[in-house]
Amino acid sequence: MIAQVRTLVRYRPLIVSLVGRELKARYRGSVLGFFWSFINPLLLLVTYGIVFTYMLRAVRTPDMEPYLLFFACGILPWTWFQSSLAESSGVLIAGGNLIKKVLFPAEVLPVVTVLTNLVQMLLALPVLAAFLLYHDRLHPTTLPLVLVPMLVQLVLVLGLALIVSALTVHFRDIQSILGHLLHIWFFATPVLYSYEGITSRTMRQLLRFNPMTHVVVAYQETLFQGTFRHWRGLAASAVVALVVFALGAWLFDRLRDTLAEEV
Amino acid sequence: MSVLAVEARDVAKVYRRFLHKNQFRTLKSALVSGSLLADLSPGETFTALEGVSFEVPAGSTFGVIGENGSGKSTLLKLMAGITRPTRGTLTVRGRISALIELGAGFHPEISGRENVAINGIMLGLTRRQVEERFDEIVAFAELERFIDAPVKTYSSGMYARLGFAVAIHVDPEVLLIDEVLAVGDEAFTRKCLDKIGEFRRRGKTIVLVTHSLGLVEKMCDDVLWLRQGRKADQGDPKRVVDAYLTYVAGGEEALLALDHGKAPEGAPEEVPSAPGEETTQGYREGRWGGREVEITQVRLLDDRDRPRHVYTPGERLTIALDVRAAQPVEDFVFGIGLFTADGVSVYGTNTHLEEFEAGRLDGPAEVRLALDDLRLVEGTYLLDVAAHRRDGTPYDYHRGLYSFRVKSRIKDVGVYRPAHRWSFAGGIRLSEPRPRPEIDLHDDE
Numbered sequence: 117m118i119a120q121v122r123t124l125v126r127y128r129p130l131i132v133s134l135v136g137r138e139l140k141a142r143y144r145g146s147v148l149g150f151f152w153s154f155i156n157p158l159l160l161l162v163t164y165g166i167v168f169t170y171m172l173r174a175v176r177t178p179d180m181e182p183y184l185l186f187f188a189c190g191i192l193p194w195t196w197f198q199s200s201l202a203e204s205s206g207v208l209i210a211g212g213n214l215i216k217k218v219l220f221p222a223e224v225l226p227v228v229t230v231l232t233n234l235v236q237m238l239l240a241l242p243v244l245a246a247f248l249l250y251h252d253r254l255h256p257t258t259l260p261l262v263l264v265p266m267l268v269q270l271v272l273v274l275g276l277a278l279i280v281s282a283l284t285v286h287f288r289d290i291q292s293i294l295g296h297l298l299h300i301w302f303f304a305t306p307v308l309y310s311y312e313g314i315t316s317r318t319m320r321q322l323l324r325f326n327p328m329t330h331v332v333v334a335y336q337e338t339l340f341q342g343t344f345r346h347w348r349g350l351a352a353s354a355v356v357a358l359v360v361f362a363l364g365a366w367l368f369d370r371l372r373d374t375l376a377e378e379v
Numbered sequence: 380m381s382v383l384a385v386e387a388r389d390v391a392k393v394y395r396r397f398l399h400k401n402q403f404r405t406l407k408s409a410l411v412s413g414s415l416l417a418d419l420s421p422g423e424t425f426t427a428l429e430g431v432s433f434e435v436p437a438g439s440t441f442g443v444i445g446e447n448g449s450g451k452s453t454l455l456k457l458m459a460g461i462t463r464p465t466r467g468t469l470t471v472r473g474r475i476s477a478l479i480e481l482g483a484g485f486h487p488e489i490s491g492r493e494n495v496a497i498n499g500i501m502l503g504l505t506r507r508q509v510e511e512r513f514d515e516i517v518a519f520a521e522l523e524r525f526i527d528a529p530v531k532t533y534s535s536g537m538y539a540r541l542g543f544a545v546a547i548h549v550d551p552e553v554l555l556i557d558e559v560l561a562v563g564d565e566a567f568t569r570k571c572l573d574k575i576g577e578f579r580r581r582g583k584t585i586v587l588v589t590h591s592l593g594l595v596e597k598m599c600d601d602v603l604w605l606r607q608g609r610k611a612d613q614g615d616p617k618r619v620v621d622a623y624l625t626y627v628a629g630g631e632e633a634l635l636a637l638d639h640g641k642a643p644e645g646a647p648e649e650v651p652s653a654p655g656e657e658t659t660q661g662y663r664e665g666r667w668g669g670r671e672v673e674i675t676q677v678r679l680l681d682d683r684d685r686p687r688h689v690y691t692p693g694e695r696l697t698i699a700l701d702v703r704a705a706q707p708v709e710d711f712v713f714g715i716g717l718f719t720a721d722g723v724s725v726y727g728t729n730t731h732l733e734e735f736e737a738g739r740l741d742g743p744a745e746v747r748l749a750l751d752d753l754r755l756v757e758g759t760y761l762l763d764v765a766a767h768r769r770d771g772t773p774y775d776y777h778r779g780l781y782s783f784r785v786k787s788r789i790k791d792v793g794v795y796r797p798a799h800r801w802s803f804a805g806g807i808r809l810s811e812p813r814p815r816p817e818i819d820l821h822d823d824e
Contacts, residue, residue, distance in 0.1 A: 129506060133497045141488040216461065217483035220501065376462055377394055 117365040123221050131228055138232040154240055157195045161188055164308055177313035179341065182251060188244050189339045190307035190332045193265070196237040197273055197328060198298050200230045204277035205284045205291045208375060215376050222375050223368055226277040234270065248339065255342030265334035268350060272327055272357035278364030282371045305332050327353040327360075383472070384553050384584035385435035385458060390467035392428040392453050392608075427453040428608045430467075435601070437472070437552075438582040442599035442616060444592065444623055450608040451588045455479065455557050458586060473552025473584070476502055480557075481542025487531035491522060494530050495545055502549045512548045519570075520544035540567055547574050553584045592620045593790065628689045628786050666780060668773035672711055672740060672766040676701040679762075679783050688783045692796055696753050696783070700746040700764055702775075707741040711774065715748055716763035718779065725760065725794050731769055754796045757787040 124131065143152060165184045168176060180186045204226040208215065211225045248254040284290040305328045306314075314320045323329045330349035337343045428450045435441040443451050456462050457469050459477035484501050485494045495516055499509035517526050520540040522533075530538060547554075556575070575598070578585055589595060595602055595616055602619040604612040606626070612619050681687040682695040690696055698715055714729025730737070762781040766774040803809060 130497075130500050133500050133506075137486055137489055137493060137497055140493070141486050213480065213483045214501075217477075217480040220461075220484075373463060374395065376456075 117362045120223060120365045120369065124223065124227060127221060127224055131224055131231065134224065134228040135231045135235060138228060139235060142232075154243070157188070157191050157240065160191055160195075168308070175309065175313075177310055179312060180310050185244075185247060185251060185253060186310070186336065186340055187308065188247070189336045190305075192237050192240055192244065193269060193332055193335050194302060194305065194307050194328075196233045197269065198302065199236075200233045200273045200277055201280055201294060201298060203233070204229045204281045205294050208281050208285050209288075222372060223278060223365075226281040227274060229281075230270070230273050230277050244339070253340060253342070255338075258338045258342050258344055261344050262335060262338040264344075264347075265331045265338070265350060268334075268354045268357050269328075269331045271361050272331070272353070275357065275359075275361030275364035278368045279360075282364075282368045282375065285375055286371070301326070301328070305329055306336075307332055310336075324349065327356040329353075382437040383434050383470075384437040384439075385433075385441070385469070385471050385586065387431055387433050387469045388467050390428055390431045390454075390457065390464045390469050391426065392450075392457060392462065393465040394425045394427055426608055428457075428464075428605075431603075431605070431608075431610050432467075433603050433610070433613060435584060435586065437584050439600040440579055440585040440587065440598050442595040442602040443586065443588045443605060444590070444595055444602060444620070445605035445611070446627070448607075449605040451605055452479075452557060453608075454605065455555050455586065455588050458553075459555055471553055474503060474549070475553045475555060476546050476549040476551035477555040478543065478546045478557060479555070481539040481546065482530075483542070485530050485538065485542070488529055490528060491517075491526040491530050491533070491541055495526075495541065498542070498545045499549065502546060504549055516541075516544045516548045519548070519574075521567075536564065536567070543571060547571075547578075551583070553586070554578055555586045555588075557588045558590065592624070596620055624786065624788075628784075665778050666776065667778075668765075668767070668775040670775055671706065672702055672704045672708055672774035674700050674702050674764055674766055674775045674777060675743075677762075677764055677777065677781055679781065690753055690783060690785050692753060692755060692757075692785060692787050694753050695749060695751050697747055697749045698762065698764065700766075701743065702740070702746055702766060703743045704740045707739060708774075709737060709739050710768045711737050711740050712767055712769055713746045714763075714765045714767070716765075718761040718763070719794060720759040720761065720782075722761075722779075723794070725755070727763075729765070737769070752798075753785065754798065755785045756791050756793055756796050757785050757789075758794075759784050 161184060164187055168183055168187075176183055207225045207229050208222060211222075214220050214225070215222050245254060245259075280290065280294065304323060304326050306323065311320070311323065311329060311333050314323070330346060330353040333346045334344070334350045337346055431450075431454065433441075443454060445451050453462075455477070456479070457464050458471055459475060459479065460471070461477075461479075482494075482498070484498050486497070492513075495513060496506070496509050499512070499516075500506065504512070517523055520537075520543070522537060522541055525533065525537065530541070533541070554575075572594075575585060579598070585598075587595065587599060599616045602613065602616045603610060604619050604623050611626075612622050678686050678699045678701075679688055680697040680699055681690070684697070700713065702713070704711075712729050712731040714727065714732075716727040717725040719725060760783055761779040762783065763776070763778050764781070765776040767776065768774070
């Protein structure tokens with residue numbers, strides 16, 4: 117695991133260039149260009165906004181007002197999480213030429229996917245900050261703390277991306293299974309609703325086992341509520357994230373030799 | 380004394396073939412059948428390389444030859460570090476640049492400029508170095524006008540040129556080249572060869588994997604010949620290439636002989652032509668005729684009267700026909716026709732044209748035509764043999780059912796090689812080609 121982190125650090129210039137290339141290539145040739153990266157979360161935002169403003173008004177708790185802002189604070193990290201995993205499942209197959217023909221540590225590819233999506237989230241953050249400021253919900257004291265859940269999430273996503281990308285080479289149907297899994301995972305993470313507002317004890321207990329719960333709650337707290345009370349849960353998530361990363365690094369290394377032969 | 384750039388000790392590469400019934404397994408099936416772990420562990424294996432040892436001194440040019448599937452590319456990938464040897468050790472000292480597939484890392488949507496930057500970094504340059512060499516790279520690829528266009532708009536030649544330009548400007552100490560010089564037009568190939576020549580002069584190590592034996596003889600100091608993943612021979616390029624050519628000729632011999640065995644008995648039907656060559660429309664293989672006179676066997680014999688299908692120019696080739704007439708026949712003509720693989724007539728003659736008078740043919744007989752001096756350039760040739768009436772009505776016509784190959788070290792062009800001699804006089808000096816015997820295809824040594 118240490119060796120892999122070292123490799124990644126050594127290949128930093130390449131990773132940086134590849135992330136840049138990925139971002140450029142993604143929007144070149146499309147009319148809306150860069151704004152595409154906002155459209156997906158924006159559409160979700162509007163859809164759920166309407167549902168929860170007009171249809172399910174009753175389920176909203178006071179700590180979720182204004183609802184669209186609350187939702188935005190959760191959907192941004194969730195989009196990062198989901199897109200990274202969905203994309204990394206195909207990234208080794210798509211980059212097969214690189215792995216087979218160029219001396220190139222394959223883990224660079226899923227890492228680039230994760231970082232590209234991170235950059236997209238970071239680009240959306242100022243927009244969110246502007247809205248928070250407008251609603252007078254910007255909390256200068258807790259705002260910098262958002263880096264903590266971000267870091268935990270980064271480790272977790274990297275680990276999962278390594279696992280998913282290496283396994284997909286061997287089991288191609290992971291790509292489709294993953295879509296459904298992420299869908300369920302989305303509803304099992306307090307993005308649409310507030311974790312504090314869950315009344316069922318069992319459900320709360322269950323959600324505590326989801327590492328993304330604590331990450332998203334920490335985002336909501338630092339960005340939206342101006343608190344950071346959930347750090348214990350986040351610390352647990354951090355431990356899980358490290359374990360997942362170690363597992364991912366180990367598995368990827370294990371399957372490394374087979375990658376160039378199987379893609 | 381000299382430093383070794385590449386050192387291979389008993390290298391083996393075993394590809395693990397995972398137990399695929401279908402090409403892609405699914406996680407679902409793996410979970411259902413409980414074979415998750417089994418599916419991730421190797422099933423049958425395939426040995427691509429076995430016990431290969433060699434050394435490449437720094438600054439030398441090393442060639443690797445062998446047929447398709449002999450392990451050349453695997454060896455190159457091992458040297459490039461893309462895969463690791465299963466057994467044995469392989470060390471490469473110095474910065475490597477592998478020209479395995481040109482422009483492998485290009486992204487189609489972004490410009491040539493950005494791709495050069497990323498490809499350069501991928502191949503081990505720093506951002507600074509890429510910037511410094513950028514103009515040189517673009518100039519070498521001759522793409523100044525298109526460098527800001529997305530590479531998806533490039534032709535495949537432009538693509539390969541840019542790929543080669545980047546790879547060669549990485550300034551490696553060890554350059555690995557896999558059959559990439561076939562890209563681009565003649566002028567660019569020339570330029571690439573010049574660049575490789577420059578590398579040699581500057582004392583860089585080059586490993587060249589190629590099918591171009593001429594290139595190997597011209598450039599390499601040492602040649603490794605791989606046969607089915609094992610070292611068949613290594614040493615002086617001329618000697619190894621000769622040995623290889625003789626071996627390949629032997630293999631072709633076997634293939635062509637196989638073809639002969641399949642001469643059809645029945646009505647006209649298609650028979651595969653010589654391997655690798657396509658006949659054009661107008662010329663189709665087949666067999667027809669009334670069979671009043673039947674050609675029962677056709678043999679191609681060398682000067683020692685032994686069946687052979689690969690010849691060198693100037694050798695004797697005898698076409699021997701076993702024929703049989705069920706009833707006595709008095710009107711008969713035997714003829715042969717010689718065609719190139721694409722169906723162009725090279726030569727044709729028959730006993731009537733050469734004013735033999737047909738007397739009588741009864742029962743089995745043999746007809747032989749000896750071509751004492753086979754003056755043909757290298758290539759595959761198809762043979763027609765026929766027995767027919769004077770008016771042309773066929774008894775038994777075999778069209779293109781037989782083929783032989785002419786192999787030559789001299790790659791002259793055309794079809795016919797007249798006996799010829801160069802002479803020079805006046806203020807001109809050429810060094811004589813070193814005398815080298817043609818390949819000896821007699822297989823009795």
